[in-house]
Amino acid sequence: MTEKIQHALSESKTARWIALILISSTMFFAYFFVDVLAPLQELLEKSPTFWKPEVFGMIGGGEFVLNVVAGMLIISGIILDKMGIRFTLITAGLTMVLGASLKYYALTEGFTQTALASFLGSFISGIPASAKLAMAGFAIFGVGVEMAGITVSKTIVKWFKGKEMAMAMGLEMAVARLGVFAVFQLSPVFAEMGGPSKSVLMGLIFLCIGFMTFFIYTFMDRKLDKQLGEAAQLEPEDEFHLSDLGKIFTNPGFLTIAGLCVLFYSAIFPFQKFATNMLSSKLDISLKEASAYFSYFPIGAGLLTPFIGWFLDKKGKGASVMLYGAMLLVVSHLIFALVPAESFNTAIALITIVILGVAFSLVPASMWPSVPKIVEARYLGSAYGCIFWIQNIGLMLVPMLIGWSLSASNPGVSEQIAAGVEGAKYNYMVPELIFAGFGVLAIGLSIVLRVVDRKKGYGLELPNKK
Ligand SMILES: NCCCC[C@H](NC(=O)[C@@H](N)CC(=O)O)C(=O)O
Numbered sequence: 410m411t412e413k414i415q416h417a418l419s420e421s422k423t424a425r426w427i428a429l430i431l432i433s434s435t436m437f438f439a440y441f442f443v444d445v446l447a448p449l450q451e452l453l454e455k456s457p458t459f460w461k462p463e464v465f466g467m468i469g470g471g472e473f474v475l476n477v478v479a480g481m482l483i484i485s486g487i488i489l490d491k492m493g494i495r496f497t498l499i500t501a502g503l504t505m506v507l508g509a510s511l512k513y514y515a516l517t518e519g520f521t522q523t524a525l526a527s528f529l530g531s532f533i534s535g536i537p538a539s540a541k542l543a544m545a546g547f548a549i550f551g552v553g554v555e556m557a558g559i560t561v562s563k564t565i566v567k568w569f570k571g572k573e574m575a576m577a578m579g580l581e582m583a584v585a586r587l588g589v590f591a592v593f594q595l596s597p598v599f600a601e602m603g604g605p606s607k608s609v610l611m612g613l614i615f616l617c618i619g620f621m622t623f624f625i626y627t628f629m630d631r632k633l634d635k636q637l638g639e640a641a642q643l644e645p646e647d648e649f650h651l652s653d654l655g656k657i658f659t660n661p662g663f664l665t666i667a668g669l670c671v672l673f674y675s676a677i678f679p680f681q682k683f684a685t686n687m688l689s690s691k692l693d694i695s696l697k698e699a700s701a702y703f704s705y706f707p708i709g710a711g712l713l714t715p716f717i718g719w720f721l722d723k724k725g726k727g728a729s730v731m732l733y734g735a736m737l738l739v740v741s742h743l744i745f746a747l748v749p750a751e752s753f754n755t756a757i758a759l760i761t762i763v764i765l766g767v768a769f770s771l772v773p774a775s776m777w778p779s780v781p782k783i784v785e786a787r788y789l790g791s792a793y794g795c796i797f798w799i800q801n802i803g804l805m806l807v808p809m810l811i812g813w814s815l816s817a818s819n820p821g822v823s824e825q826i827a828a829g830v831e832g833a834k835y836n837y838m839v840p841e842l843i844f845a846g847f848g849v850l851a852i853g854l855s856i857v858l859r860v861v862d863r864k865k866g867y868g869l870e871l872p873n874k875k
Pocket residue numbers: 443554555558561562578581582585674678773777797800804
């Protein structure tokens with residue numbers, strides 16, 4: 410058995426990195442699609458869609474509705490532990506393509522003429538029919554993308570455990586962030602060619618390519634399992650049982666990391682959806698220019714993440730790194746909130762984006778490779794599923810909270826924008842203070858995590874590489 414493991418494909422550096430490139434490519438396209446509408450908030454607020462900030466925020470949060478309310482993420486984790494990586498990757502890929510197609514259809518001219526559009530427009534008149542269908546599509550896409558996310562994490566652990574695990578996870582996230590960079594650069598360009606639906610169509614085409622790379626990876630996965638043979642087969646007592654969910658939810662390390670995860674990501678991903686508009690308002694620049702500035706946030710974070718991963722593999726200090734990341738998160742959101750528009754300039758904006766980008770590499774680089782240290786391998790997929798589930802509760806609700814707080818703290822502005830009033834813009838102080846508040850709570854939980862780690866001996870401060 411030892412010999413089999415020694416000759417396994419995962420022992421070949423080249424094979425490991427090819428596997429990583431394949432699965433990461435899909436995440437590039439998936440993350441592209443996640444934010445495809447983010448730089449288009451103002452366009453969507455106008456004719457023909459008329460999506461107000463609350464509606465825009467709701468669509469952003471809609472990605473997570475099925476995952477959270479129907480518990481799809483917990484089910485995805487169980488599917489992953491029970492059915493394996495290949496089945497789950499294919500299911501995730503198909504689900505993403507299906508949901509994305511629906512979202513695209515919602516924005517086409519053809520849809521506005523249909524009976525479905527009339528029906529969807531006949532109730533809750535504040536939410537246009539296109540928004541309702543787009544939200545349904547995005548919710549289905551959300552099931553796929555999160556299922557893909559947990560499966561990719563488990564796949565990286567499968568190939569890289571005891572090796573360059575944090576660096577590999579960092580690289581995967583870097584490639585995914587490149588997708589976000591690309592979308593902030595390209596989505597406004599596509600929208601100029603044919604409106605928001607053109608951007609979504611391009612995202613859908615990219616997703617189909619992403620499905621292919623997942624599919625190609627499954628052949629490598631099959632080969633690795635074949636090589637490991639019975640070594641890869643779990644003993645009956647090593648199989649996943651539903652009761653393991655109880656173990657996950659009573660594990661103090663898991664609960665602390667999950668809390669930290671929801672707080673930290675609630676101040677990042679929902680912010681990403683409003684950042685273009687916030688920068689454009691605060692700097693008084695066009696949306697396209699603001700989107701181009703902001704695109705350096707994910708790419709900067711992405712480039713740094715593998716290096717932090719490399720450091721964590723070699724030197725450890727994972728729990729401390731999460732604390733430093735949470736601190737930088739607070740600093741950056743406070744700058745966005747409290748520096749008045751008159752003093753806010755491009756240099757301050759870029760420096761603040763860099764600070765936030767460093768936070769966005771420190772925390773993810775250390776958080777995700779910490780999970781295999783606190784739970785058993787047989788229910789790792791479910792543990793990732795459960796953390797994502799808790800995180801998704803925040804990602805679903807926070808964009809709505811931010812959209813609502815933006816409208817409430819800027820009475821009448823949305824009406825002015827819809828009417829095309831020159832110079833009408835939002836003040837983002839209240840939403841930014843909310844984001845900073847999440848960061849303060851995240852600092853508190855990072856401190857708790859260090860205490861729990863010391864008590865339970867998870868080894869979060871130890872290097873990953875043996
Ligand atoms: N291998 C790392 C996996 C987690 C990456 C993490 N993504 C998420 O947490 C997603 N649940 C969020 C989303 O899909 O919106 C990240 O840092 O990107």
